[in-house]
């Protein structure tokens with residue numbers, strides 16, 4: 210297993226982990242700008258979400274259009290714990306400590322949220338994957354969109370009827386008194402988990418099996434790949450990783466459990482993989498570095514037209530560079546291939 | 551190997567596609583380390599038979615027994631791991647992956663899939679690629695290979711699985727005469743050097759007459775003959791159904807027996 214992390218293709222992952230660590234360190238020491246910390250956090254999330262999607266879409270060739278459901282489940286898990294179940298308790302602890310939640314309590318609840326999110330995501334992915342991974346191509350994509358809405362409405366139903374929260378959408382924010390740099394480190398922990406897992410899946414035996422499935426599923430099965438098991442593993446890992454980012458979003462945001470079921474997140478994750486190139490670990494990373502600055506500038510400059518620009522970008526990518534940045538690099542510079550896993 | 555010396559036994563294998571009887575109670579056995587030729591006109595059911603053996607189709611009737619294990623209805627990946635590998639009549643490379651990765655997948659998920667490490671798989675794949683003459687091309691994406699090379703890649707992926715039974719579906723089709731001769735030489739080597747049983751579907755008559763120890767002839771899903779190449783080539787029913795001109799058929803036999811082909 211350790212061999213996987215000694216390959217040249219791990220360099221890019223390692224560089225990212227170090228660079229984002231340095232940005233965090235600067236922020237912690239109050240040297241870097243607040244903007245850098247905020248942007249760093251965003252970028253980690255987009256890379257992380259792109260990689261979560263990559264495990265099923267890019268590695269295995271199954272586009273999970275409703276993948277936002279897993280972000281939503283992670284959000285719901287955190288909101289349920291922080292803003293509902295332990296809300297009173299957290300407020301009490303906060304009062305007792307002069308309005309600031311002790312680090313130990315924060316970390317404990319962060320971990321609890323990650324665990325609950327993981328349980329929700331893994332159980333959902335396993336049950337649903339078992340049913341829908343028999344479908345191929347567009348049918349699979351459509352089934353996952355259905356899944357997104359089914360789970361969203363179950364969550365809304367639950368909030369409405371059992372928690373009686375405001376319009377069933379929002380849980381009161383206990384305001385944990387955390388600052389951006391706290392959120393940054395939370396993002397960083399999830400970032401490292403995502404990078405290591407997504408990388409390992411790509412370069413391990415599972416990665417070979419998934420690549421074979423993506424290229425020709427029937428031939429893969431005949432060559433001895435347990436295609437159904439591998440697809441299920443990929444779907445569970447992809448869903449699990451996305452759910453962790455739901456937790457990050459909720460801690461940083463405001464515990465609105467239902468916002469994150471937005472299909473737009475799926476679209477962006479898919480776009481990142483399409484820009485970067487299907488089939489690789491580096492693809493969605495490069496895709497995020499293209500997408501995020503574009504999104505940031507267009508949002509600042511173009512406001513509501515940012516979505517129009519996003520749409521145009523999708524059309525351009527699909528039309529002109531179906532092989533993506535990594536595909537082009539690999540074709541033009543075959544020697545780079547060993548770095549671009 | 552089975553106690554009785556047979557590695558594969560088909561009993562009354564029957565497969566229907568709607569109203570079409572693609573395989574009609576086909577029964578025959580393949581001995582350990584022999585080369586069995588499978589011939590017959592287009593649409594006779596040859597590929598379908600491979601699909602039944604490798605688990606792609608479940609037969610409506612009959613049984614497939616590999617080394618005393620009834621594998622009828624097993625999933626393809628389980629059958630592959632038991633030691634049956636095959637090539638595809640219409641080549642199916644994993645186009646985006648390199649030639650080496652294609653062969654490695656054969657090794658990683660083949661007979662020794664439970665224990666094999668990536669390093670071992672790489673070594674086996676490299677050896678096999680050299681063996682089939684693709685060593686130089688190992689870092690190219692499989693998609694850029696030409697037809698002959700893709701056929702060799704099919705063979706490499708199957709051999710990398712270290713199978714006991716190899717099913718070859720028209721590996722000679724679409725090749726130039728020189729390429730056919732090279733491939734025949736390669737198959738001879740495999741048979742001489744590897745502990746492997748082969749069933750080969752082939753329309754290139756002189757090749758199959760030449761390589762096979764025994765031949766089974768299918769016609770409209772039925773087995774119409776089985777025997778040595780000479781017996782089959784002299785069988786009147788086979789001549790009418792498939793070989794056409796009896797004189798031509800006999801020439802094949804003479805040609806390979808005198809070692810010309």
Ligand SMILES: Nc1ncnc2c1ncn2[C@@H]1O[C@H](COP(=O)(O)OP(=O)(O)OP(=O)(O)O)[C@@H](O)[C@H]1O
Nearest residue numbers: 567570572590591592593594595596597598599639
């Ligand atoms: N999946 C399928 N669905 C319906 N019919 C099929 C299917 N596969 C094969 N057939 C039919 O079954 C018959 C046998 O086909 P098969 O491919 O086994 O022939 P073959 O002997 O391999 O022929 P060829 O020499 O042309 O490769 C044909 O009539 C074919 O059209």
Ligand SMILES: [Mg+2]
Nearest residue numbers: 596597598639
């Ligand atoms: Mg055929």
